[in-house]
Amino acid sequence: MLKEAIQFFQDEIRPNAYAIDHDPKAMTTAFHGLKERGLLALKRPDAFGGPALNESEFRRFQEEIARYSGALAFLQTQHQSAVSLLNKQAGDKIKAEYLPKMHGEKTVGLGFSQLRRAGNPICRATVVDGGFQIDGFVPWITGKGYFDEYIIGATMPNGQALFGLIPFKNVKGQTLSKPMKLAAMEAANTVTGQLESYFLPNRKVAFIKDKDWMRANDAFNITLQGHFAIGCALAGIDVVRDNGDKRGLAFLTKAAKDLEQELHDCRQALIDSQKDFGEDTASDRLKKRAWAIDLMMRCAQAAVTSSSGAANTADHPANRVLREAIVFSVSAQTSAIMEATMDRLVGR
Numbered sequence: 001m002l003k004e005a006i007q008f009f010q011d012e013i014r015p016n017a018y019a020i021d022h023d024p025k026a027m028t029t030a031f032h033g034l035k036e037r038g039l040l041a042l043k044r045p046d047a048f049g050g051p052a053l054n055e056s057e058f059r060r061f062q063e064e065i066a067r068y069s070g071a072l073a074f075l076q077t078q079h080q081s082a083v084s085l086l087n088k089q090a091g092d093k094i095k096a097e098y099l100p101k102m103h104g105e106k107t108v109g110l111g112f113s114q115l116r117r118a119g120n121p122i123c124r125a126t127v128v129d130g131g132f133q134i135d136g137f138v139p140w141i142t143g144k145g146y147f148d149e150y151i152i153g154a155t156m157p158n159g160q161a162l163f164g165l166i167p168f169k170n171v172k173g174q175t176l177s178k179p180m181k182l183a184a185m186e187a188a189n190t191v192t193g194q195l196e197s198y199f200l201p202n203r204k205v206a207f208i209k210d211k212d213w214m215r216a217n218d219a220f221n222i223t224l225q226g227h228f229a230i231g232c233a234l235a236g237i238d239v240v241r242d243n244g245d246k247r248g249l250a251f252l253t254k255a256a257k258d259l260e261q262e263l264h265d266c267r268q269a270l271i272d273s274q275k276d277f278g279e280d281t282a283s284d285r286l287k288k289r290a291w292a293i294d295l296m297m298r299c300a301q302a303a304v305t306s307s308s309g310a311a312n313t314a315d316h317p318a319n320r321v322l323r324e325a326i327v328f329s330v331s332a333q334t335s336a337i338m339e340a341t342m343d344r345l346v347g348r
């Protein structure tokens with residue numbers, strides 16, 4: 001399955017990566033390509049239709065898709081994460097309603113990064129008859145026009161976090177913005193949501209978690225998210241290697257090789273650190289994530305440098321990779337990841 005997926009990325013995604021980044025029509029075609037090949041619910045257990053990819057195969061998939069199109073990687077991962085989240089956390093009814101259809105019939109995005117923010121909650125849920133009332137702001141929801149629903153995160157008066165499924169469109173109590181103008185991945189249609197007395201019926205409550213669940217979940221994901229940076233770094237190395245071949249410059253070929261060696265080491269470090277997962281290993285895992293981000297940025301810059309002036313032309317892969325690297329530097333960022341990244345950048 002992985003082999004087939006990579007073939008699809010090389011044949012149909014790589015040649016259209018520029019269009020997929022900024023043109024929703026090209027993105028729609030690419031996203032349908034994933035649906036048709038059964039690549040949208042890769043970690044779904046066999047009991048709900050599979051294919052239950054194991055962790056290492058799944059991370060390899062995430063790297064390879066990010067290598068050929070950061071925008072498509074970013075869009076599809078929202079839905080893949082929703083599959084995993086519902087499978088791990090939701091009750092039986094929601095699982096039975098959603099999971100069997102999540103290979104593409106039912107598509108779901110995410111809107112809960114606001115739960116990471118310090119201070120007064122910006123999106124709140126209060127108990128009302130038959131469900132919850134949601135009020136506030138969702139600063140990031142990717143996938144308008146691609147996903148049917150999204151999982152919203154809202155803070156309850158007792159500090160717990162409510163996760164519920166709501167339509168990904170303007171409905172009574174919810175106004176979504178127009179897709180944001182972004183430096184990269186604009187075609188993934190990222191919007192904001194304003195909620196005013198939105199009624200979430202009990203049957204759409206996915207799960208409720210204690211205050212620090214989000215922190216624990218983020219801690220678990222510190223290095224897992226680093227695989228997107230690895231994929232983006234691979235894309236940068238591909239550009240450097242191609243330039244070495246085209247221009248006959250041996251030092252570019254050597255640079256690509258050296259970066260590739262570092263990438264193998266960094267990837268292995270990410271994989272190893274996930275094996276000794278625990279609170280006490282968080283600082284080590286933060287360092288590995290910062291390494292992956294730093295390496296990605298260097299590979300993207302190497303792609304630009306090796307392409308010379310042409311890197312500035314709008315459709316050149318070097319500037320797309322550099323722009324995608326901006327998103328993968330901050331997606332699922334916590335203040336601890338920000339600090340680890342800064343420490344690495346200033347050479348501490």
Ligand SMILES: Cc1cc2nc3c(=O)[nH]c(=O)nc-3n(C[C@H](O)[C@H](O)[C@H](O)COP(=O)(O)OP(=O)(O)OC[C@H]3O[C@@H](n4cnc5c(N)ncnc54)[C@H](O)[C@@H]3O)c2cc1C
Binds near residue numbers: 116139140143332335
């Ligand atoms: C293009 C794009 C699309 C995205 N799509 C989605 C999506 O579909 N779904 C989704 O859920 N998320 C999405 N995100 C959000 C992404 O995961 C966030 O970038 C990430 O959670 C960081 O949040 P933030 O950028 O809003 O920064 P902030 O929340 O402003 O800050 C980042 C970190 O710093 C901490 N912090 C901020 N201010 C303070 C303070 N005053 N004191 C102490 N700590 C502070 C926060 O707690 C947080 O950990 C998207 C982001 C981008 C760039």
